[in-house]
Amino acid sequence: MSSNLWIFAASEAGPSPVIPHPAEIIVGLVAFSILFLLLRSKAVPKFEQAYRDRTNAIQGGLERAEKAQREAESNLQKYQAQLADARGEAAKMREEARTEGAVIIEQMRTTAQEEAARITSAARSAIEAERKQALNSLMNEVGSIATALASKIVGEALDDQARQSRVVERFLADMEESK
Amino acid sequence: MSVSLRMAEDGFVPPSASDFFFNPVFGNSILFTKPVLLVGLSVVLISVFFIASSRKAAIVPSKLQFAGEGIYSFVRNSLGQEVIGPEFMRFVPFLFTLFTFVLCNNIFGVIPLLQFPTMSHIGFPIALAIFTYFVYHAVGIRKHGIVKYIKDICFMPGVPKYIYVILTPVEFATYFIIRPATLSLRLFANMFAGHLLLLVFTVGGEYLLTSTILMKVLSIFSFGFAVGLSFFELGIECLQAYIFTLLTALYIAGALADEH
Numbered sequence A: 001m002s003s004n005l006w007i008f009a010a011s012e013a014g015p016s017p018v019i020p021h022p023a024e025i026i027v028g029l030v031a032f033s034i035l036f037l038l039l040r041s042k043a044v045p046k047f048e049q050a051y052r053d054r055t056n057a058i059q060g061g062l063e064r065a066e067k068a069q070r071e072a073e074s075n076l077q078k079y080q081a082q083l084a085d086a087r088g089e090a091a092k093m094r095e096e097a098r099t100e101g102a103v104i105i106e107q108m109r110t111t112a113q114e115e116a117a118r119i120t121s122a123a124r125s126a127i128e129a130e131r132k133q134a135l136n137s138l139m140n141e142v143g144s145i146a147t148a149l150a151s152k153i154v155g156e157a158l159d160d161q162a163r164q165s166r167v168v169e170r171f172l173a174d175m176e177e178s179k
Numbered sequence B: 001m002s003v004s005l006r007m008a009e010d011g012f013v014p015p016s017a018s019d020f021f022f023n024p025v026f027g028n029s030i031l032f033t034k035p036v037l038l039v040g041l042s043v044v045l046i047s048v049f050f051i052a053s054s055r056k057a058a059i060v061p062s063k064l065q066f067a068g069e070g071i072y073s074f075v076r077n078s079l080g081q082e083v084i085g086p087e088f089m090r091f092v093p094f095l096f097t098l099f100t101f102v103l104c105n106n107i108f109g110v111i112p113l114l115q116f117p118t119m120s121h122i123g124f125p126i127a128l129a130i131f132t133y134f135v136y137h138a139v140g141i142r143k144h145g146i147v148k149y150i151k152d153i154c155f156m157p158g159v160p161k162y163i164y165v166i167l168t169p170v171e172f173a174t175y176f177i178i179r180p181a182t183l184s185l186r187l188f189a190n191m192f193a194g195h196l197l198l199l200v201f202t203v204g205g206e207y208l209l210t211s212t213i214l215m216k217v218l219s220i221f222s223f224g225f226a227v228g229l230s231f232f233e234l235g236i237e238c239l240q241a242y243i244f245t246l247l248t249a250l251y252i253a254g255a256l257a258d259e260h
Helices: A002-012 A022-155 A160-179 B003-008 B035-055 B061-084 B088-110 B123-143 B146-154 B161-209 B213-256
Strands: none
Touching: A002 B123, A002 B161, A022 A160, A022 B035, A022 B061, A022 B088, A022 B123, B035 B061, B035 B088, B061 B088, B088 B123, B088 B161, B088 B213, B123 B161, B123 B213, B146 B161, B161 B213
């Protein structure tokens, strides 16, 4: 290719394009050096700083998110524990109430039984008193009746055994009737 | 340019290498020719753009910072980190300057009014290749010491002894002559040929306009080709900037490696 260019250049009698102009090399070296120094001192550090900041921001964000996640999880556990406690407490209270209710019912039953027993015993003692009273009055009456019977038996001739028993039976029948 | 002067003469004169040489815009010094002024303009544009776009260094970038960071991180990550490895950060400023400098000067080739790729003047690619040359040799010598570095280049391990007769001169020439020469020639030739191609279609179209009605109509195709090729050139200009920087990074990585 370069030989063609030489012919090309020779035919036009101009300067050859593959022969560098020393001044242009120097200009190139200087221009590149200036640009290099400018970009290295001004642009590259800033771009790198932007990268670092961005990396930090993203990492910081991720860390914050993780922390929030952890907090949320611990809160959830706390609330679940509290909920479980509350449930246990409610169950305990229900159990207590049930036991207490049973106790109350038992007490009431006992009281009622006692009352019933009291009433029964009161009734019984009243009956007993009445019976004693009846017995007393009966004893008195039996005494007088026995006296009357004895007088009758004594008054009448106790001739035979048959008569005697008849008198007794009559007496007893009278007693039945008089009752 | 001498194109319009030649148009006045009879017949079509194709554009040639002489179209790449300019008279000074003012004065007589070469410092005021178009390529040198374009190089100066590129330094101003690149430094203003990247200093402005990196100035705030915000976590959430503005559009300007995003654009600057995009180019910077492309060079930093896919040319620096991936090619050179863990020690890449030392070389990022150099690679970044290299890439942006070549890219900007290449793209001048398709920017209206400027329309000249500075790197088609071989002096500039040579200047850049000189930097690359010294950087990768300095890196290798600092890392391995000068004796081991040159020994590693000349005597590749794991090769039969008699091969060294051929291999040693080839390897030595590769590292000390061929690499910088191809680096600068590749960039220069691509930009030179691309610009010449654009000139052919533009100058040709212009010449057709001075001819008959039919030829004037046909000049549309010539200009159309020039426009299409300009986009093609834009691709090549970016690619060449990438290749130049990639090869530099590869040479540095090679000098850093324990065995060549």
